[in-house]
Amino acid sequence: MEFLELVKKRRSIRDYRKDPVSDEDIKAVLEAARLAPSWGNRQCWRFVVVKDEVTREKLADKREWIAEAPVVIVACADPGKSGQKADQDYYLLDVGIAMEHIMLAATERGLATCWIGWFDEDMARQAIGAPESIRVVAYTPLGHPAEEKDEVSERLPLEELVYYEKYGQR
Numbered sequence: 001m002e003f004l005e006l007v008k009k010r011r012s013i014r015d016y017r018k019d020p021v022s023d024e025d026i027k028a029v030l031e032a033a034r035l036a037p038s039w040g041n042r043q044c045w046r047f048v049v050v051k052d053e054v055t056r057e058k059l060a061d062k063r064e065w066i067a068e069a070p071v072v073i074v075a076c077a078d079p080g081k082s083g084q085k086a087d088q089d090y091y092l093l094d095v096g097i098a099m100e101h102i103m104l105a106a107t108e109r110g111l112a113t114c115w116i117g118w119f120d121e122d123m124a125r126q127a128i129g130a131p132e133s134i135r136v137v138a139y140t141p142l143g144h145p146a147e148e149k150d151e152v153s154e155r156l157p158l159e160e161l162v163y164y165e166k167y168g169q170r
């Protein structure tokens with residue numbers, strides 16, 4: 001699939017079929033994450049692939065559509081392995097980039113995802129058995145979509161997003 005076509009096709013899907021995802025597909029999306037760039041190439045991320053229904057339900061935390069997907073990928077980071085500039089922690093960027101790689105690779109394979117950033121981190125850490133030193137940055141269900149969405153949800157036009165030479169200059 002042509003790159004922009006793929007980018008347009010990715011949508012946040014909140015309705016999943018229960019059909020399993022093949023190990024080949026899981027491996028392919030994780031490989032896309034593995035190849036992502038990161039601060040100092042330190043690869044601070046770790047990914048937990050969750051198929052267990054009880055754990056998926058914990059992570060869903062009453063949002064049943066998350067647990068409907070046969071797989072949840074939980075993206076974690078060891079902040080000590082990434083960098084910092086002033087008050088900016090780069091592990092969030094590292095994991096954000098890797099997650100987008102996962103989501104685009106999934107889309108290319110006809111699979112669906114949805115970034116989950118709203119969750120109780122202690123609950124998530126406990127659900128996957130991660131130590132206190134590890135941040136759970138995000139997770140995503142991974143499965144076959146049960147809903148069809150148009151390409152691209154609402155976005156600001158480029159004229160509003162882009163300045164030339166100086167901030168605020170159009």
Ligand SMILES: Cc1cc2nc3c(=O)[nH]c(=O)nc-3n(C[C@H](O)[C@H](O)[C@H](O)COP(=O)(O)O)c2cc1C
Binds near residue numbers: 013115116119
């Ligand atoms: C950092 C981040 C956190 C998000 N957290 C959630 C979330 O907790 N639950 C949810 O349903 N969607 C979440 N989303 C998905 C956004 O709502 C979605 O990307 C946005 O509405 C644009 O829609 P699209 O992904 O279909 O293009 C999150 C997205 C990002 C980038």
